[in-house]
Each structure stands twice: as structure tokens, then as C-alpha cells.
Amino acid sequence: MNRKILAVLLTAIMIVPVFVTMTMGDGSEAETTVVVESSPDFAPYDYYYGDEFTGIDMDILRAIGMDTGINITFRQNLFDSILLSVTQHKCDFGASGFTISEERKQSVDFTEPYSVIRQVVVAKAGLDITSEADVKGKVMSVQTGTSGADYAKTLTSPSNIIYQKGYTEIVLDLINGKAFCEVVDDAVGMAQVSAHPELQVYDVLEAEPEYYGFIFAKDNEALYKTINDSLIKLKENGTVADIIKYYADNGFSLDTPSYFNRVNTLFILTCHDVPFSYMANGFNAGIDADILRAISKDIDYKIRFKQVDFKDIFKELETNPSYIGAAGIFDTPERREHLSFSDSYMSDKLVVLAPKNSDITDISVLESKSIAVVIGNESDTYAESKGYAVNRYTENSAAAAKVSSGVNDCAIMDRTMAKAQINNHPDLEIRDILTDVQERPYAFAFSPDATNLYEIVNASLLKLKADGTIDDILAYYEKNGYGEGVPSYFDDESEKSFFDKLWDKFTKDFLDMDRYQYLTNGLANTLKITVMALIMGMIIGSVAAMVVSMSAQTGKWKIPAAICRVYITVIRGTPVMVQLLIIYYIVFASSDMNQILIASIAFGLNSGAYVAEVVRSGINSVPKGQMEAARSLGLSTGASMKLIILPQAIRNILPALGNEAISLIKETSVAGYIGVMELTRGADIIRGQTYDALLPLLVIAAVYLAIVLILQYLIKKMEKRLNNAY
Numbered sequence: 001m002n003r004k005i006l007a008v009l010l011t012a013i014m015i016v017p018v019f020v021t022m023t024m025g026d027g028s029e030a031e032t033t034v035v036v037e038s039s040p041d042f043a044p045y046d047y048y049y050g051d052e053f054t055g056i057d058m059d060i061l062r063a064i065g066m067d068t069g070i071n072i073t074f075r076q077n078l079f080d081s082i083l084l085s086v087t088q089h090k091c092d093f094g095a096s097g098f099t100i101s102e103e104r105k106q107s108v109d110f111t112e113p114y115s116v117i118r119q120v121v122v123a124k125a126g127l128d129i130t131s132e133a134d135v136k137g138k139v140m141s142v143q144t145g146t147s148g149a150d151y152a153k154t155l156t157s158p159s160n161i162i163y164q165k166g167y168t169e170i171v172l173d174l175i176n177g178k179a180f181c182e183v184v185d186d187a188v189g190m191a192q193v194s195a196h197p198e199l200q201v202y203d204v205l206e207a208e209p210e211y212y213g214f215i216f217a218k219d220n221e222a223l224y225k226t227i228n229d230s231l232i233k234l235k236e237n238g239t240v241a242d243i244i245k246y247y248a249d250n251g252f253s254l255d256t257p258s259y260f261n262r263v264n265t266l267f268i269l270t271c272h273d274v275p276f277s278y279m280a281n282g283f284n285a286g287i288d289a290d291i292l293r294a295i296s297k298d299i300d301y302k303i304r305f306k307q308v309d310f311k312d313i314f315k316e317l318e319t320n321p322s323y324i325g326a327a328g329i330f331d332t333p334e335r336r337e338h339l340s341f342s343d344s345y346m347s348d349k350l351v352v353l354a355p356k357n358s359d360i361t362d363i364s365v366l367e368s369k370s371i372a373v374v375i376g377n378e379s380d381t382y383a384e385s386k387g388y389a390v391n392r393y394t395e396n397s398a399a400a401a402k403v404s405s406g407v408n409d410c411a412i413m414d415r416t417m418a419k420a421q422i423n424n425h426p427d428l429e430i431r432d433i434l435t436d437v438q439e440r441p442y443a444f445a446f447s448p449d450a451t452n453l454y455e456i457v458n459a460s461l462l463k464l465k466a467d468g469t470i471d472d473i474l475a476y477y478e479k480n481g482y483g484e485g486v487p488s489y490f491d492d493e494s495e496k497s498f499f500d501k502l503w504d505k506f507t508k509d510f511l512d513m514d515r516y517q518y519l520t521n522g523l524a525n526t527l528k529i530t531v532m533a534l535i536m537g538m539i540i541g542s543v544a545a546m547v548v549s550m551s552a553q554t555g556k557w558k559i560p561a562a563i564c565r566v567y568i569t570v571i572r573g574t575p576v577m578v579q580l581l582i583i584y585y586i587v588f589a590s591s592d593m594n595q596i597l598i599a600s601i602a603f604g605l606n607s608g609a610y611v612a613e614v615v616r617s618g619i620n621s622v623p624k625g626q627m628e629a630a631r632s633l634g635l636s637t638g639a640s641m642k643l644i645i646l647p648q649a650i651r652n653i654l655p656a657l658g659n660e661a662i663s664l665i666k667e668t669s670v671a672g673y674i675g676v677m678e679l680t681r682g683a684d685i686i687r688g689q690t691y692d693a694l695l696p697l698l699v700i701a702a703v704y705l706a707i708v709l710i711l712q713y714l715i716k717k718m719e720k721r722l723n724n725a726y
């Protein structure tokens with residue numbers, strides 16, 4: 001009879017998972033759909049744009065999917081877990097910027113290479129890092145299991161290496177000064193810098209180039225061949241190069257949507273030149289930057305800025321018709337020989353910038369002076385035509401500094417630029433003595449081939465001139481004195497109150513791109529796991545407790561009782577995280593069972609041990625005399641247990657079981673380690689995208705707390721009811 005109860009319970013334990021698997025319904029899709037694992041902390045190769053897997057890896061695979069007709073889906077995992085996941089067939093293959101290496105080839109097969117990178121150093125901007133020696137021995141933050149981590153080992157001592165799960169953590173280590181630098185794949189470093197201008201890429205390592213491939217389990221030949229053949233084809237027909245170029249043109253920035261989902265973008269080539277184009281508050285500011293930003297808003301394009309030296313703007317325009325040159329560029333007849341120019345938005349004239357006390361008061365004295373100009377600027381062309389003695393610099397700020405420090409007698413530059421320089425050099429002043437130069441129009445430069453782009457942009461420019469927007473922008477900069485620090489006309493950051501900023505963060509963290517969905521989906525999974533684990537735990541725990549106490553009372557069932565005791569001891573004696581990893585990577589090593597289910601089983605087994613102890617104490621809480629009385633009335637041990645002892649025991653332990661539920665829901669927060677998107681992982685993913693730790697973490701803390709408070713309230717109510725029942 002006892003055995004019957006046992007049998008029923010055991011069957012129940014086995015059936016729950018099967019039932020759950022069926023209701024989750026993944027078995028059926030597994031054949032037609034290929035699951036690729038990736039660690040989306042690795043822009044521009046792997047990241048989330050909204051909730052869509054995006055990046056070079058994903059888009060190459062999307063192209064492969066279209067080419068082969070295979071339905072490719074993506075799943076996130078931690079980088080250092082993917083390789084194992086692939087060899088254990090938990091997914092079909094891996095795509096996560098995997099560097100092809102001899103060591104990895106021992107366990108997986110690599111496709112043909114699709115991309116090449118080199119390791120670089122990323123650290124705070126403006127440091128004096130010019131060679132590998134400059135970073136030797138420093139504290140470095142690296143991602144576990146990467147080639148960057150291996151390289152860091154050759155640079156510094158093991159105790160100086162911080163191993164992180166993902167690049168989000170690494171970037172924070174750099175920003176917070178916990179690490180001096182990281183060692184990372186070059187494009188990824190550039191992506192990080194695009195999101196964090198306070199960081200800089202230092203290309204100083206003597207590392208060999210690395211090639212990326214997708215990774216396959218060794219016995220997955222059919223799929224390997226299909227994907228690899230298609231990859232080779234897409235390399236040959238230029239698709240792979242196109243995809244990579246698309247991300248490069250977008251500066252590898254994190255807000256680049258998938259190549260297959262791209263929106264129109266204005267690509268601006270510019271150089272540092274106050275007040276036309278410079279950075280303020282991590283934002284491209286300046287007259288040109290803002291006019292083009294206004295245009296981009298008007299025509300509903302995105303806008304991207306690429307900084308080069310002035311002289312390179314023209315060179316790049318000639319080879320790349322998708323760019324627009326903007327840096328206070330004069331529209332001159334000579335330049336029109338190679339380029340086309342938009343309508344003008346302002347005009348200006350060359351002047352001389354000289355020390356206040358200098359004798360340069362007439363154009364005739366310039367012949368005997370040493371003059372600072374910027375390479376390729378109209379000032380350069382002009383000075384050369386006059387045969388002046390010049391020093392050429394790459395920026396007006398350098399030219400002005402040289403005049404201020406006495407290296408050059410004066411500089412020639414545009415009047416507005418000279419006004420901007422006087423902000424930093426009050427010892428200089430403008431001498432409007434160049435009688436033979438004319439006022440010239442400023443305009444945006446285009447490649448002559450860019451007819452379509454030209455028309456769209458110029459039409460919008462004319463419209464914004466007509467409606468006064470451009471005048472507003474010009475007036476704004478004039479009013480602010482053309483200083484270097486003047487924030488963009490569109491950057492109202494500086495005026496914002498604390499609450500406005502918090503609201504902005506909130507919008508970015510939760511509303512933009514529907515990021516809140518990470519939390520709602522995560523919460524759903526957390527609850528699923530908790531409920532399933534709770535049911536399993538209750539069943540396992542009650543059985544174990546009954547076995548143990550029956551055996552104690554009757555002396556029978558010695559072996560099952562011993563097994564139960566070992567189970568309880570081992571589970572309670574080891575961390576749940578370790579149990580989870582063991583169950584995922586060892587027990588279910590070669591199963592592609594749903595991760596949520598595996599997590600539920602792990603937490604169910606864990607919870608069972610605690611429940612067992614609770615139930616056992618409940619059984620013990622019923623006075624011994626009751627069992628004796630029941631037995632003397634002629635009931636068997638089993639029947640007494642079932643009818644007399646358990647009902648009372650359960651009443652005594654209900655609150656304790658409630659507490660177990662409370663612990664359980666919080667413990668599920670480690671399920672992210674096996675790739676489950678639960679609540680905590682959801683917040684982590686948001687953190688990885690927005691680099692804001694505060695709100696996502698506080699919000700999920702509040703969610704956990706709310707659930708726990710609700711549970712506590714229910715337990716209290718239950719307790720009251722039970723007490724009244726006496």
C-alpha cells in the first residue's frame with residue numbers, strides 16, 4: 001500500500017517533465033529549424049538591435065539561410081559556453097566571432113574564414129600608449145575563453161588579469177578604472193569606442209591576424225557542408241564583403257540595424273574644426289554637423305560622422321560616393337573640378353590671425369613672415385599662390401597654438417574659425433587685411449557620382465533655409481561665441497534636470513526598441529521555472545521525507561532511506577549554481593532538451609532536498625503518541641501515516657514550504673548561466689545594450705521583491721486560516 005503511494009509519486013515525477021516538454025512544444029520544430037548560439041556582447045559581430053540578433057555573423061548567416069533555404073534561428077549564450085554547447089549538440093552550430101585556432105580545431109570544425117581581425121588594446125582616451133611595452137604588466141580585463149584573454153597572458157601577470165563573462169563588464173571595468181586596458185578584437189574595440197567616446201583604441205599590439213569561422217560539432221558533416229559551401233559562394237559573390245562594409249560604414253556603432261533591415265543613412269566625412277564640426281558631450285556638434293542633422297531629421301535618415309584629416313575628405317569622396325563632406329568647406333572653382341557642391345548655407349572669408357601686439361597690419365608684410373596654415377585648406381592654397389613661407393598643420397587649433405607660442409608669426413584661416421580660436425587664445429586677434437581674397441560660400445561636398453543623394457540633401461537644405469531652421473542654427477553658434485565647448489544645437493542634455501535625465505535613461509532602457517520585453521519574457525521564464533521546480537520539489541521532497549521517517553520508525557526501507565539521506569546531504573551541501581551546471585553540462589550533456597526544462601529539473605532537485613527536511617520536521621512535529629494510537633486502533637503504519645500524521649504535518653509545515661518557494665524564485669536568477677533568458681539575464685542583456693546598470697538592476701530587484709511580498713502575504717493568510725482551523 002505504501003508502495004502504491006510511492007509508485008504514484010514516482011510516476012508523477014517522471015511525467016511532469018514529459019508533459020511540460022509537450023506543452024512547450026519544441027520537439028516538433030527541432031528538425032526544420034537550425035539553432036545557432038551566439039554571445040551578443042560582441043558588436044559589430046554579435047549584438048542585439050532591439051530584440052533582434054544583429055551583426056556581421058548574424059547577417060552572413062541570414063544570407064546563408066536565404067541561399068540554402070535553411071531556417072536559421074539564434075539563441076544567446078555566454079561566449080565561453082558556446083563551444084561546449086556545440087560539441088554537446090545543444091545547438092546546431094556556433095557563430096560568435098570565433099577565431100580559428102589549432103586548439104579549438106581539436107574539438108570543433110571551423111568553416112572557411114569570413115573575417116579577419118587583429119587584437120588591439122582599448123583603454124581610456126588620451127593615454128600615452130604607443131607600443132606594446134606601454135601596457136606590459138598593467139591590470140587587464142578580458143573575456144573568459146577568448147584569444148584576447150590568451151594574448152593578455154603574454155602581457156601581464158595572471159594576478160593582473162580580470163576575467164569577465166562579457167564585454168559589457170569589461171567596458172565598465174575600463175570606465176570605472178578597475179582595469180587599465182582590455183585586449184580585444186579590433187572591430188569590437190571600435191564598436192565599444194563608438195558607444196563610449198571616453199575610451200580609445202590603441203593599435204599597438206604585435207599580434208598576428210586572426211580569422212573567424214563558424215564552429216560545428218565534428219560529427220555534423222551534412223549541415224557543415226551545406227553551410228560552408230554556401231559561405232564560400234557568398235564570399236565569392238561579394239555578399240560577405242558587402243555586409244562587413246555596411247557595418248564598417250556605420251562606424252561599427254551599436255545602433256546599426258541588420259544589413260537586411262537597414263534604414264537610409266547620411267554618412268558624413270568631417271574633421272575637427274571649431275565651430276563647424278567637433279565633439280561636445282560625446283555628441284557631434286558644430287554648424288555643419290547640426291545643419292546636416294537637421295537635414296537628416298527632415299528626410300528621415302540616420303546620420304553618421306566619420307572623422308578624418310581635412311585633406312583626406314576630398315580624397316575619400318572621390319572613391320566613395322555615399323559620403324558627404326562637411327567641415328566648413330569653401331565652394332571654389334578649383335574644387336568644383338573634382339566635386340559637386342550643395343547650395344551654400346553661409347559665407348566667409350580668409351583673414352589673418354596674429355598676436356595682438358604684432359606688426360602685421362598690412363598684407364604687404366606677409367611676404368617676410370612665417371605663416372601657419374592647415375593642409376589642404378583654402379588658406380594653404382592661397383598662401384601657396386602668393387609664395388608665402390608656411391608651416392602646414394592638420395588643424396586650425398594647432399595653427400593658432402603655434403602663433404600663440406611664437407613658432408609662427410601669424411595664421412591664415414576662415415574668419416569664423418579664427419573667432420573660435422580666439423576663445424582659447426585671447427592673446428590673438430583678427431586682422432582683416434587680405435585685400436585680394438573674396439568672400440566665399442560654404443557648402444557640403446559630394447562626389448560627382450552621387451546625384452541621387454545630392455538631390456535629396458540639397459532639396460532639404462533649401463527647405464530648411466527657407467523655413468528659418470538654418471538661420472536659427474547659425475544664430476545659436478554666433479550667440480555662443482563659436483567656442484569649442486558649445487554643445488550641439490540639438491543636444492539639450494546640458495539643460496536637462498536630474499529627472500529628465502532619469503526619464504531619458506528609463507526610455508532608453510525599457511521603451512526604446514521595446515527593451516522591456518527582455519524583462520517580461522524573462523519574468524515569464526522565471527515563473528515557469530519556479531512553478532515547475534516547486535511542483536517537482538514538493539513531490540521529491542515529500543517522498544524522500546516519508547521514506548526517511550518511515551524507515552526511522554519501522555526499521556524497514558534501509559537502502560531507499562540511505563539513498564534519500566545522501567541525496568539530501570549532497571544537495572544541501574553544494575551550491576545550486578554548481579548543481580545547475582552539472583545537470584546541464586554533464587547529466588544532460590548530449591541532450592537538446594529545452595533549457596528551461598533542464599533548469600526546472602535542476603532547481604526541482606535542489607528544492608526537493610530542502611522540502612524533504614521541512615516535511616520531515618513536519619512529520620516529527622506530530623507527537624509520537626498519535627502514531628501509536630492509530631496503530632493500536634488497528635491501522636497499518638502506512639495508513640496511519642497517510643490518514644493521521646501527514647495531514648497534521650502538512651498543516652504545520654505550510655509556512656515553511658512557502659518560504660521555500662520564496663528562496664526558489666530568487667535562486668532561479670542563476671539560470672542565465674546555462675543560457676536561459678530569465679529575469680536577471682533579461683536585465684543583463686539590457687545592461688549590455690544600454691550600458692546602464694542602474695535602472696535594469698533596480699527594476700528587477702523591485703520585481704523580485706514584489707513577487708516575494710505577494711508570496712509572503714499569501715503565506716500569512718494561509719497561516720491564519722490554518723490556525724483558525726484548530
Ligand code: ARG
Nearest residue numbers: 039042079096098099146147
Ligand atoms: N575572437 C575572439 C575569440 O575567438 C573573441 C570572440 C568573443 N566573442 C564574443 N561573442 N564575445 O576568442
